[in-house]
Amino acid sequence: MRELFENLNENIKKHDEVIIMTHSRPDLDGMGSALALYKIIESMDRKCYIVSPLKKLYRSLDKAMKLLDDNGINFEFKDEKEIINSKHVKPLLIILDTQKPELVESDKVLDLINDKIVIDHHIGSLDTINDTIYKYSDANKSSIVEVMAEYLNYLELEISPLIMTVLLSGMVVDTSSFNIKTTARTFEMAAYLAKNGADFVLIQDLLKEPREEMVERYSFISNSEEIAEDVLMCKMDDKIHGNVDIALLAKELLKFEDIKASFAIGRLSHRIVGISARSMGNINVGEIMERLGGGGHLTDAAAQIKDKSVEEVAKELKKIIKDVIK
Numbered sequence: 553m554r555e556l557f558e559n560l561n562e563n564i565k566k567h568d569e570v571i572i573m574t575h576s577r578p579d580l581d582g583m584g585s586a587l588a589l590y591k592i593i594e595s596m597d598r599k600c601y602i603v604s605p606l607k608k609l610y611r612s613l614d615k616a617m618k619l620l621d622d623n624g625i626n627f628e629f630k631d632e633k634e635i636i637n638s639k640h641v642k643p644l645l646i647i648l649d650t651q652k653p654e655l656v657e658s659d660k661v662l663d664l665i666n667d668k669i670v671i672d673h674h675i676g677s678l679d680t681i682n683d684t685i686y687k688y689s690d691a692n693k694s695s696i697v698e699v700m701a702e703y704l705n706y707l708e709l710e711i712s713p714l715i716m717t718v719l720l721s722g723m724v725v726d727t728s729s730f731n732i733k734t735t736a737r738t739f740e741m742a743a744y745l746a747k748n749g750a751d752f753v754l755i756q757d758l759l760k761e762p763r764e765e766m767v768e769r770y771s772f773i774s775n776s777e778e779i780a781e782d783v784l785m786c787k788m789d790d791k792i793h794g795n796v797d798i799a800l801l802a803k804e805l806l807k808f809e810d811i812k813a814s815f816a817i818g819r820l821s822h823r824i825v826g827i828s829a830r831s832m833g834n835i836n837v838g839e840i841m842e843r844l845g846g847g848g849h850l851t852d853a854a855a856q857i858k859d860k861s862v863e864e865v866a867k868e869l870k871k872i873i874k875d876v877i878k
């Protein structure tokens with residue numbers, strides 16, 4: 553960690569301008585860590601902005617952004633066009649919460665900027681951003697907000713308790729309320745955030761969901777099928793959904809009694825169908841997702857499949873499961 557922070561300090565100071573970018577359709581982890589990093593860079597007297605999200609924000613993140621705004625905590629955003637058109641003085645680009653070129657908010661910005669640092673906690677695949685001046689990728693970290701909490705702690709920098717709240721909410725989401733991907737250090741960092749003003753009641757408020765969405769999720773769940781012993785699979789309709797929605801379904805399925813692994817399949821775009829997979833640890837969903845061109849951990853994995861229907865992907869998955877679980 554120390555090496556990462558020393559590298560960040562050094563490279564931020566070397567540049568006059570820093571651009572922060574996370575994955576498209578950012579979540580509380582991606583954007584939450586971007587907000588904290590923004591304040592860190594600001595404290596170092598460097599110009600900084602975040603690549604603005606193209607698509608509508610997820611509700612919880614949208615609520616968090618409004619709350620920050622209402623409290624006078626501001627951030628500068630620039631969209632892809634503004635960045636391309638502005639004459640920048642060799643900025644530094646810091647990419648958070650992804651290392652896949654196809655997942656970043658803007659691939660044009662990715663191509664445009666030479667000096668890049670990647671900070672991610674997903675398992676790397678073949679297709680990963682490689683032309684970096686520094687890359688930090690640790691699949692044992694619960695979230696990138698955990699890394700940012702470490703960075704704040706290392707710098708002994710105090711920032712608004714509201715941003716601490718957003719960081720902790722990102723941690724809650726990425727760990728399914730501290731049920732997965734946590735280490736002892738995750739709890740220490742949660743305690744650090746709480747000590748510095750993160751508000752658990754506010755987090756509950758941020759994460760509350762509208763009734764219609766929960767009802768819709770449960771309608772998909774009610775049609776889930778047991779594709780092998782203690783393995784549940786759930787297909788969504790053919791409408792376009794966010795990857796967070798698909799992941800939430802997989803997480804929810806794993807809560808059912810005796811279920812050891814769960815899979816949720818839904819359309820991510822006109823051409824891409826996504827699968828999100830979760831496991832209690834006895835079935836390696838990472839390996840199963842690799843067979844579909846994806847990847848991940850033993851307990852948490854995903855894949856994206858091009859030019860296939862939800863139905864076709866479900867069939868393919870069933871075949872693989874039959875092969876893997878005998």
Ligand SMILES: [Mn+2]
Nearest residue numbers: 581649695696
């Ligand atoms: Mn994350």
